[in-house]
Amino acid sequence: MSYFRSVSQMDDVMAELSIARKKGHELSLARVGKEFGVADRAVTVLSDIGFDVRPGEFLSIVGASGCGKSTLLRLILGLDTVYDGEIRVGGERVLRPGADRAIVFQEHRLLPWLTAEANVAVALRRSPLSKAERREKVAGLLHLVGLDHAAQAYPAQLSGGMAQRVAIARALVSDPRLLLLDEPLGALDALTRLRLQDELKRIVADEGITTVLVTHDVEEAVYLGNRVIVMQPNPGRIAEIVPISESYARDRSDPFFIARRDEILTQLGVGHSTVKGLSEVEARIDAA
Amino acid sequence: MSRSFVQAALAPVILLILWEAASHSGLVDPRFLPPLEQVWIAGRAEWASGDLAAAIRASLARDILGFIVGSTIGTVLGVVIGLSKTTQRLLGPMLVVHRQIALFAWIPLLSAWFGGGEVGKIAFIAMAAFQPTVVNSWRGVANIPQQYRELSMALAFRGLDFLTLIALPGSLAEIFAGLRAALIYAWMATIGAELLLDVAPGLGGRMDEGQHLFEMNLLVFYLIVLAIVGGLFTLATGRLETRLARWRAA
Ligand SMILES: Nc1ncnc2c1ncn2[C@@H]1O[C@H](COP(=O)(O)OP(=O)(O)OP(=O)(O)O)[C@@H](O)[C@H]1O
Ligand SMILES: [Mg+2]
Numbered sequence: 001m002s003y004f005r006s007v008s009q010m011d012d013v014m015a016e017l018s019i020a021r022k023k024g025h026e027l028s029l030a031r032v033g034k035e036f037g038v039a040d041r042a043v044t045v046l047s048d049i050g051f052d053v054r055p056g057e058f059l060s061i062v063g064a065s066g067c068g069k070s071t072l073l074r075l076i077l078g079l080d081t082v083y084d085g086e087i088r089v090g091g092e093r094v095l096r097p098g099a100d101r102a103i104v105f106q107e108h109r110l111l112p113w114l115t116a117e118a119n120v121a122v123a124l125r126r127s128p129l130s131k132a133e134r135r136e137k138v139a140g141l142l143h144l145v146g147l148d149h150a151a152q153a154y155p156a157q158l159s160g161g162m163a164q165r166v167a168i169a170r171a172l173v174s175d176p177r178l179l180l181l182d183e184p185l186g187a188l189d190a191l192t193r194l195r196l197q198d199e200l201k202r203i204v205a206d207e208g209i210t211t212v213l214v215t216h217d218v219e220e221a222v223y224l225g226n227r228v229i230v231m232q233p234n235p236g237r238i239a240e241i242v243p244i245s246e247s248y249a250r251d252r253s254d255p256f257f258i259a260r261r262d263e264i265l266t267q268l269g270v271g272h273s274t275v276k277g278l279s280e281v282e283a284r285i286d287a288a
Numbered sequence: 289m290s291r292s293f294v295q296a297a298l299a300p301v302i303l304l305i306l307w308e309a310a311s312h313s314g315l316v317d318p319r320f321l322p323p324l325e326q327v328w329i330a331g332r333a334e335w336a337s338g339d340l341a342a343a344i345r346a347s348l349a350r351d352i353l354g355f356i357v358g359s360t361i362g363t364v365l366g367v368v369i370g371l372s373k374t375t376q377r378l379l380g381p382m383l384v385v386h387r388q389i390a391l392f393a394w395i396p397l398l399s400a401w402f403g404g405g406e407v408g409k410i411a412f413i414a415m416a417a418f419q420p421t422v423v424n425s426w427r428g429v430a431n432i433p434q435q436y437r438e439l440s441m442a443l444a445f446r447g448l449d450f451l452t453l454i455a456l457p458g459s460l461a462e463i464f465a466g467l468r469a470a471l472i473y474a475w476m477a478t479i480g481a482e483l484l485l486d487v488a489p490g491l492g493g494r495m496d497e498g499q500h501l502f503e504m505n506l507l508v509f510y511l512i513v514l515a516i517v518g519g520l521f522t523l524a525t526g527r528l529e530t531r532l533a534r535w536r537a538a
Contacts, residue, residue, distance in 0.1 A: 079438055099444040109439050113457040122453055123443055 024210030025090040025100065025178040027053040027076065033084035034071055044235035045071050049085070051229060051241065056208040058201070060225030062218055062264060068236025069214040070106055073180045076212065077103050089178055099126060102176035104184040108163040110155040116166045117142065117151040123174045141169035144199065146192075160187035165196070172203060179204060181213040185220065197224060218264050222257060223250075230267045240267050322505035327512070330505040339494065343510075344517070347478055347490035350406070354413025355474040359467055361414070362421030366466075369422075370429025371455065383422060391416055391477065395484055404486035409478075412485070416477035417470035424466025428459025461529075468525040475518055491517075 034046040045068045053059050063069055074080045076087055078094040078101075087094050089101065097103075102123070110119045120138045127134065142148050145165035155163055164187045171179060184200075185193045201224055204211045215221050221228045225244055232239040242264055248254035304324065310316050311323040318326070334340040369375045369383075394415050402408035432455055440450045456463075482492020491510055498506030 077442060079441055097442045097444055103442050105435070105439075105442075107435070109435055111436070111439075111454065111457070113460070114453075125449055125453070126444060126446060 023177070024055040024057075024204075024208050026055050026088075027178060027210055027212070028088045029076070029085065030087075031085035032072075032075065032087060034068065034075060034080075034082075035084075046075075046083075047235040047237045049236070049238060051238070053210055053212065055210055056205075058204060058211045058213065058224055058226045060221035060228045061212065061214045061231060062216065062221045062228060062268065063231030063236070063239075064233050064268065065216075067231045067233035069231060070182055071236070073103060073182050073212065073214060076178075077101055077180055099174055100176060101178040101180070102171040102174055103180040104164075104167050104171045104182060106182040106186070108155070108160075108167040108187075110158075110163055110166055110170075112155050115152050115154055116147060116158065116162075119155070119166055120170045120173050123170045127174065137173055138169075141173045142166075144172075144203070145169045145196070161189060161192060164188060165192075168196070168200075175207070176209060179209045179211045181211065181215075183214055183216065186216070193220075200224065218261050218268070219252060222261050222264065223252060228260075228264055230264055232267075240264075319502070320504060322508060326505040327508050330503065331509045331512075334494070334506070334509065340513070342489060343491045343494045344513070346488070347482065347492065348517075350409055350481075350490060351413060351474055351478040354410045354478065355417045355471060357410065358414030358417030358474065359421040359470045362418040362470070363425045363463060363466070366422040366425030366427075366463075367429050367451075367455065367459070370426040370459070371451070376426070376430060380426070383426070387419055387423060391419070391473070392480060392484075395480075399485055406488065409481035409485050409488070412481045413474050413477045416473040420469035420473060421463070421466040424469070425459060425463045428462030428466075429455050431462070432458045464525075464529045468522070468529070471521050471525055472518065475521060479514060 029052075030050050032046060032049040033044065035042045035044050037043075049072065051059075061069055061072070071080075075083050076089070076094065078097045081095060110116075111122065114122065117138055120141060121134060124134045124137065129137065139148070139151070142151050145168055147162060147165055147169070150158060150162060150166075155166075158166065164184060168181075168184055171181075181200075185196055188196065197220060200211075203209070213221070213224060218228075222242075222244055226246075227244060228242040229238055230240045230242065231237065242260060244260060245256070248256040248260075251257055307321065308324055311318045311321050322330075331340070334343075369379050395412060398411045398415065399408045402411045436454050436458060437450075440454055443449075445453070478490070479492045479495075482488060482490045483496060487493055487496055491513060495507055495510045498504065498510065
């Protein structure tokens with residue numbers, strides 16, 4: 001199964017999609033903190049988060065479960081405006097979500113009563129495009145995520161990975177200038193995952209979309225990101241910001257790539273010692 | 289004939305046989321429980337005279353008018369209430385209490401306000417249709433998951449977008465369950481109004497006549513007509529619901 005019969009065909013699709021090439025937004029966070037009231041007690045979920053993302057930059061965020069990654073994306077999008085510090089998108093304080101920003105939620109959040117096609121089209125609800133242009137755009141994106149054949153299917157008829165791909169199409173269809181991705185490839189099989197990583201990288205690079213990707217997959221973070229932010233929990237904070245060089249980011253077997261990946265894994269507490277420890281335990285179990 | 293149909297038909301058939309046996313054996317007074325053939329004769333007479341058709345027409349017209357008035361007000365009000373936490377806090381408790389009042393308890397008040405004639409009857413039928421629709425559409429909209437509300441924000445929905453793309457389709461099943469209940473309630477209320485308020489043309493009116501002339505076969509015949517019409521309502525709404533909620537079956 002191949003989504004594109006040839007590279008040139010893919011280029012055609014890409015050319016169609018980038019009708020108006022816009023620059024991505026700049027994103028800047030300064031001393032961002034977030035508390036939740038849980039059972040009359042304030043729990044600090046994010047503390048002193050600060051970073052800048054250049055227009056068109058791809059930022060990856062990794063961190064243990066519960067360290068506040070989804071919360072951070074919700075703040076950046078403007079779904080939640082109660083927080084400390086400052087978040088600016090394109091130089092302006094975020095007050096509410098807008099059509100220039102898009103998110104792929106951790107769960108696909110497709111509307112069960114709409115077909116895949118209609119689910120993508122809802123993001124163009126307020127777009128100035130004509131009906132025909134919209135239809136073309138929706139079809140183009142469904143093609144891009146390899147789901148032309150499933151355009152008329154309802155979410156209940158899609159697999160988890162297919163639904164997640166529809167959600168990606170929905171986020172991209174409105175030509176966002178800031179794209180927030182919360183584990184968008186989590187539900188995909190390894191092969192589709194690798195393919196979509198490449199396509200994501202292509203699209204956001206071609207369109208110059210500023211992108212923030214949250215992922216549990218460190219390799220994915222290094223492969224896609226210009227930088228990787230490593231977060232630690234309790235309270236969620238930045239442990240390290242790891243720059244990734246284009247020179248090796250494209251090759252997962254490059255020693256530099258592997259070194260960066262291992263550095264981040266160590267930061268997350270799953271470094272070599274743990275891996276080695278596990279294999280020793282396994283060896284002993286095998287021997288017994 | 290399917291197995292399930294045979295099974296469903298078993299109990300009524302046995303009942304009819306017992307009925308026949310009882311009224312013929314003299315076990316019960318046939319004046320109180322007329323034998324089936326008497327009911328049949330009454331039915332044929334009603335059919336031939338055109339009374340049956342006229343009665344069904346009159347009752348259905350009343351029923352549908354009351355249903356439309358009551359369920360429209362109920363659904364619109366319920367959806368509006370469900371859309372906002374404030375309206376839910378302000379009006380929710382009142383509606384819950386309102387629901388605790390037995391439907392027929394409204395008859396004295398409604399007939400005082402609107403009279404025992406056509407307007408009073410339709411007001412009563414509308415009240416019957418209002419109750420389940422307002423509660424169901426309110427619950428349906430209020431129960432839309434928070435994730436979808438967030439999605440509507442994230443997609444920068446404006447105006448009626450949330451209503452038409454999320455709130456209504458998302459609560460369609462519950463709204464429909466309410467409408468279905470309303471259709472049955474309204475039908476019961478129609479007959480109730482015809483029997484308890486002023487005598488007027490309609491199925492209730494024919495039953496009233498059966499009672500006054502002591503023609504139990506006429507009365508029983510119209511009971512059967514009521515069952516059939518009610519059954520048809522249930523069947524029709526079930527069909528429509530399946531068609532509207534195609535995505536669910538998918
Ligand atoms: N609405 C809320 N009220 C209270 N606590 C919340 C709320 N939302 C999130 N939290 C808490 O904030 C913390 C961070 O949650 P968040 O969903 O951002 O984590 P995450 O890093 O995305 O985790 P995962 O990788 O598992 O998705 C968690 O401990 C969670 O319990
Ligand atoms: Mg999360």
